[in-house]
Amino acid sequence: MxxxxxxxxxxxxxxxxxxxxxxxxxxxxxxxxxxxxxxxxxxxxxxxxxxxxxxxxxxxxxxxxxxxxxxxxxxxxxxxxxxxxxxxxxxxxxxxxxxxxxxxxxxxxxxxxxxxxxxxxxxxxxxxxxxxxxxxxxxxxxxxxxxxxxxxxxxxxxxxxxxxxxxxxxxxxxxxxxxxxxxxxxxxxxxxxxxxxxxxxxxxQPHASYNPPLNHLEDIISNARVFHRKWHQWPMEGWLTQFRDMGYISWDHDHINILNYPEQAVIETYRK
The missing domain is CATH 3.90.550.10 (Spore Coat Polysaccharide Biosynthesis Protein SpsA; Chain A)
Structure with a gap:
């Protein structure tokens, strides 16, 4: 067949x-x-x-x-x-x-x-x-x-x-x-x-992951910009809100920027 x-x-x-x-x-x-x-x-x-x-x-x-x-x-x-x-x-x-x-x-x-x-x-x-x-x-x-x-x-x-x-x-x-x-x-x-x-x-199957995924911070912000430019709305708003509240990004209706990057030791504290 x-x-x-x-x-x-x-x-x-x-x-x-x-x-x-x-x-x-x-x-x-x-x-x-x-x-x-x-x-x-x-x-x-x-x-x-x-x-x-x-x-x-x-x-x-x-x-x-x-x-x-x-x-x-x-x-x-x-x-x-x-x-x-x-x-x-x-x-x-x-x-x-x-x-x-x-x-x-x-x-x-x-x-x-x-x-x-x-x-x-x-x-x-x-x-x-x-x-x-x-x-x-x-x-x-x-x-x-x-x-x-x-x-x-x-x-x-x-x-x-x-x-x-x-x-x-x-x-x-x-x-x-x-x-x-x-x-x-x-x-x-x-x-x-x-x-x-x-x-x-x-x-x-269970595997190590991070919540929020600070280990993917740079990718997420880059892709969020691509998505917003294409669809005129923000994706992954839950993660973006967490990143903003943690002080890693600035984010408003039209713009998003990385302010600083988390150290690896900090990232590990969010491993689940």
Whole structure:
């Protein structure tokens, strides 16, 4: 039958998470798919044998975390017309691929799957029942029956190549972390691409992160400027408010500037 669905993931420094994600895909028992892995500014490494096609590529960039560029690059390597973008930290449930396959057959839109957050690093069993028990719904999107464009996320979504092209792909003017996926959703809305939800769950593996993400301060401010120039509104307002209240930025209706940078020791105090 050939490859009918391409799963695309981008990775940097998440080897164990990637291996768990591959184990989850293997539980889907779907050999008419491929996995495309794009390593951002890191060498690739051996991956386990699987029953589906698996290809790895390396993307070198001056950006430390070229998220927009890497997603576009992954799409350019996909063999199938229908593609699923799955975050490297996510383990798909057992009917993940079949759920997307049914959705793709119904309508040619932008599909958003659901994400549940695992609350343990111990994964003795990757079967859906165990992961469901060990996880909790997203506090903002959990329980929604429709997805507002403003809440679109890039952890678990899919579309055809034609829809991706209609949206325009990810805007590579966004460099590094922050706002590139919100911009993608706004471009979908501007180009009259419908956004719909489907029951295809991925379980997000816990990893070190920062709240607020002071470690991405420079990227977030740079991307906020790009977003504001393009859409005439500010993205990531919660983080920007925190940065302003902490004295790291000045921010008003039309302008945003970095006043000073946090020291690494300060950043570490916000690690969760």
């Amino acid at each position: 050939g490859i009918t669905i391409s799963v695309l993931t981008i990775v940097k420094g998440r080897r164990e998470a990637l291996l768990n994600m591959i184990r989850g895909l293997a539980m889907n028992a779907d050999t008419d798919m491929e996995l495309i892995v794009v390593h951002m500014n890191e060498e690739d490494y051996p991956l386990p044998p699987v029953s589906f096609s698996l290809s790895s590529f390396c993307l070198l960039s001056e950006e430390a975390l070229p998220l927009a560029k890497a997603r576009n690059f992954a799409m350019s390597k996909a063999s199938a017309e229908h593609c699923i973008f799955l975050d490297v930290d996510c383990i798909p449930e057992e009917n993940f691929i079949s759920a997307y396959r049914k959705a793709f057959a119904q309508r040619d839109v932008l599909w958003s799957g659901s994400v549940r957050y695992l609350n343990t690093n111990l994964l003795p069993d990757l079967h859906t029942g165990a992961l469901q028990i060990l996880s909790k719904a997203d506090p903002i999107r959990g329980g929604l029956t429709s997805m507002p464009y403003e809440l679109f996320w890039s952890l678990n979504f899919g579309c055809s190549k034609s829809v991706f092209g209609k949206i325009g792909g990810f805007d590579e003017e966004y460099t590094g972390y922050g706002a590139e996926d919100t911009d993608f959703a706004f471009m979908a809305r501007a180009n009259h691409v419908q956004l719909e939800m489907l029951e295809a769950t991925a379980y997000h």
